[in-house]
Amino acid sequence: xxxxxxxxxxxxxxxxxxxxxxxxxxxxxxxxxxxxxxxxxxxxxxxxxxxxxxxxxxxxxxxxxxxxxxxxxxxxxxxxxxxxxxxxxxxxxxxxxxxxxxxxxxxxxxxxxxxxxxxxxxxxxxxxxxxxxxxxxxxxxxxxxxxxxxxxxxxxxxxxxxxxxxxxxxxxxxxxxxxxxxxxxxxxxxxxxxxxxxxxxxxxxxxxxxxxxxxxxxxxxxxxxxxxxxxxxxxxxxxxxxxxxxxxxxxxxxxxxxxxxxxxxxxxxxxxxxxxxxxxxxxxxxxxxxxxxxxxxxxxxxxxxxxxxxxxxxxxxxx
Ligand code: NDP
Numbered sequence: 173x174x175x176x177x178x179x180x181x182x183x184x185x186x187x188x189x190x191x192x193x194x195x196x197x198x199x200x201x202x203x204x205x206x207x208x209x210x211x212x213x214x215x216x217x218x219x220x221x222x223x224x225x226x227x228x229x230x231x232x233x234x235x236x237x238x239x240x241x242x243x244x245x246x247x248x249x250x251x252x253x254x255x256x257x258x259x260x261x262x263x264x265x266x267x268x269x270x271x272x273x274x275x276x277x278x279x280x281x282x283x284x285x286x287x288x289x290x291x292x293x294x295x296x297x298x299x300x301x302x303x304x305x306x307x308x309x310x311x312x313x314x315x316x317x318x319x320x321x322x323x324x325x326x327x328x329x330x331x332x333x334x335x336x337x338x339x340x341x342x343x344x345x346x347x348x349x350x351x352x353x354x355x356x357x358x359x360x361x362x363x364x365x366x367x368x369x370x371x372x373x374x375x376x377x378x379x380x381x382x383x384x385x386x387x388x389x390x391x392x393x394x395x396x397x398x399x400x401x402x403x404x405x406x407x408x409x410x411x412x413x414x415x416x417x418x419x420x421x422x423x424x425x426x427x428x429x430x431x432x433x434x435x436x437x438x439x440x441x442x443x444x445x446x447x448x449x450x451x452x453x454x455x456x457x458x459x460x461x462x463x464x465x466x467x468x469x470x471x472x473x474x475x476x477x478x479x480x481x482x483x484x485x486x487x488x489x490x491x
Pocket of ligand 1: 190191192193194195221222294324325349350376377378379380381382383384386388398399400401403439456457458459460461463464465467468
């Protein structure tokens with residue numbers, strides 16, 4: 173495994189993070205979830221990402237149980253706050269001081285840990301003064317409940333405003349968690365340049381576009397049984413649907429020979445692709461079975477030569 177600094181912070185994270193949205197507490201049984209965490213640890217992954225809202229708190233509980241007994245200092249445990257976890261009362265969403273300070277205690281209890289390494293604002297809250305949110309995060313850090321603070325899917329402007337306030341309060345935003353893959357490159361426009369200036373690293377989600385970049389979804393065919401596109405239990409099917417267009421799936425098939433030139437599988441090529449961006453600190457992979465973790469983790473440390481990066485651009489175009 174290779175490690176990178178999380179933004180301008182001193183903490184290093186594994187180039188591949190294991191994340192448990194949709195899978196833990198939802199799509200897969202607890203035994204399979206634990207096997208995936210074991211496979212991640214065996215492959216050298218030390219960074220784990222979850223959120224309070226995933227499966228209404230069950231994802232944090234499953235991850236906490238699976239990591240029990242592992243030396244705490246050898247792990248980086250990330251979670252998030254914003255979306256409701258369980259009851260959807262009037263104060264159960266967003267980044268108010270009330271919701272942030274109540275949520276962190278729930279997360280720590282479910283994860284079975286005294287602190288998380290990174291506490292992330294799952295989204296931006298336009299209805300709470302940013303000053304209030306950043307003060308709440310400063311207090312979470314001061315109380316020793318989180319070591320670092322990050323955000324998810326914030327715009328360049330929001331990152332700038334948040335970082336300025338954090339500096340006044342004596343801490344820093346160290347990371348942003350956006351969607352990023354060869355099929356979803358939005359952050360390259362403004363978020364990455366601003367983040368580079370601000371010392372913020374990207375911890376990117378869905379690097380293989382939820383399984384689409386493995387090439388297992390074929391144009392003109394039904395999705396394979398057991399895949400996320402057929403998952404009703406974890407609610408994954410609705411998120412994959414938007415990628416299942418024959419024109420796009422046909423282009424993805426053309427990535428197979430490019431991956432083969434590097435002795436990689438298409439999934440490994442997709443994960444390695446996001447890691448070519450120097451502002452990316454880590455790629456968060458999901459998995460429904462341990463073999464997927466063992467396969468995808470081999471993307472760590474891979475360098476894709478420029479001519480092959482250009483061929484990937486040509487194949488995918490504006491897909
Ligand atoms: P990926 O793009 O890595 O997709 C993972 C899914 O693809 C797996 O669950 C599996 O689904 C399939 N897959 C993975 N590897 C293979 C393989 N080698 N062969 C075949 N199929 C494979 O990431 P996710 O979309 O799961 O997101 C990863 C993490 O990112 C989440 O767990 C979460 O931590 C974070 N995230 C954060 C968000 C945010 O708003 N901040 C939003 C979304 C995710 P299957 O087998 O069922 O087809």
